Amino acid sequence: MAMLTVENLEASYGAVRALHGISIEVAEGELVALLGVNGVGKSTTLKSIMGVLRPVKGTITFEGQEITNRSPEKIVKRGISLVPEGREIFGTLTVEENLRLGAYVGFKRDRYKADLEEMFELFPILKDRFHQAGGLLSGGEQQMLAIARALMGHPKLIMLDEPSLGLSPAMTDQIFRLIVTLKERGSTILLVEQNAERALEIVDRAYLLANGQIEHAGTAEEIKRKVDVASVYFGDQTDADSCEVSL
Numbered sequence: 001m002a003m004l005t006v007e008n009l010e011a012s013y014g015a016v017r018a019l020h021g022i023s024i025e026v027a028e029g030e031l032v033a034l035l036g037v038n039g040v041g042k043s044t045t046l047k048s049i050m051g052v053l054r055p056v057k058g059t060i061t062f063e064g065q066e067i068t069n070r071s072p073e074k075i076v077k078r079g080i081s082l083v084p085e086g087r088e089i090f091g092t093l094t095v096e097e098n099l100r101l102g103a104y105v106g107f108k109r110d111r112y113k114a115d116l117e118e119m120f121e122l123f124p125i126l127k128d129r130f131h132q133a134g135g136l137l138s139g140g141e142q143q144m145l146a147i148a149r150a151l152m153g154h155p156k157l158i159m160l161d162e163p164s165l166g167l168s169p170a171m172t173d174q175i176f177r178l179i180v181t182l183k184e185r186g187s188t189i190l191l192v193e194q195n196a197e198r199a200l201e202i203v204d205r206a207y208l209l210a211n212g213q214i215e216h217a218g219t220a221e222e223i224k225r226k227v228d229v230a231s232v233y234f235g236d237q238t239d240a241d242s243c244e245v246s247l
């Protein structure tokens with residue numbers, strides 16, 4: 001049985017329907033991507049799973065229990081954590097305070113110390129900047145802090161919304177390597193990315209979204225082939241267009 005099952009999810013912002021029946025599954029230990037261009041509903045799907053947005057229709061099941069319409073607090077307690085788009089760390093709080101907030105769910109002092117050591121191993125920069133304000137970190141460092149903060153709560157499922165957005169190629173490489181490390185350590189991860197090519201190098205399976213629906217679902221290899229076909233298609237289009245222009 002899958003750890004997370006989303007069935008026929010429909011969601012709206014006022015009169016605007018953003019999701020038209022999304023169905024996805026994530027098994028324990030899997031690294032799964034939700035791919036698609038701007039505005040197709042990737043973040044809306046994560047927000048609905050997190051309980052931040054109430055779906056109009058559909059069901060969300062986590063570890064065999066339905067969590068549709070539960071509050072975000074209850075969903076966090078069940079073991080789902082979202083690292084939102086734009087990171088949203090607390091800029092005026094120190095790195096330490098940010099991490100402590102992440103550990104808040106079921107806080108235990110002994111475990112907190114051990115967890116901090118583990119975070120310092122994964123993200124050495126956070127040790128160096130422990131007493132600095134989060135807002136003084138670079139974009140990539142803030143992304144690491146946001147992920148570390150989520151990990152401090154020992155989520156069973158971690159959802160990352162475009163963790164590489166706006167980062168340099170080198171920092172993007174680092175974030176992708178980190179995601180692979182998290183998977184190897186046993187994390188279950190739902191990754192939202194616009195960068196399909198990069199994501200498909202590391203994920204087990206992926207869903208390709210278009211206009212609030214799943215266009216394709218499959219293994220990374222299967223989706224890669226679809227994306228290749230799409231890029232060949234768009235490549236031909238561009239050639240045709242440039243031909244017309246030159247005529």
Ligand SMILES: Nc1ncnc2c1ncn2[C@@H]1O[C@H](COP(=O)(O)OP(=O)(O)OP(=O)(O)O)[C@@H](O)[C@H]1O
Pocket residue numbers: 013016018036037038039040041042043044045085194
């Ligand atoms: N708060 C909001 N109010 C109204 N419409 C919204 C809101 N948030 C998103 N939408 C709309 O819902 C649709 C899906 O948006 P969503 O943020 O889920 O897309 P996305 O796939 O995450 O895109 P991106 O890659 O740009 O982050 C879009 O048409 C968007 O304009």
Ligand SMILES: [Mg+2]
Pocket residue numbers: 042043044085161
């Ligand atoms: Mg988004």
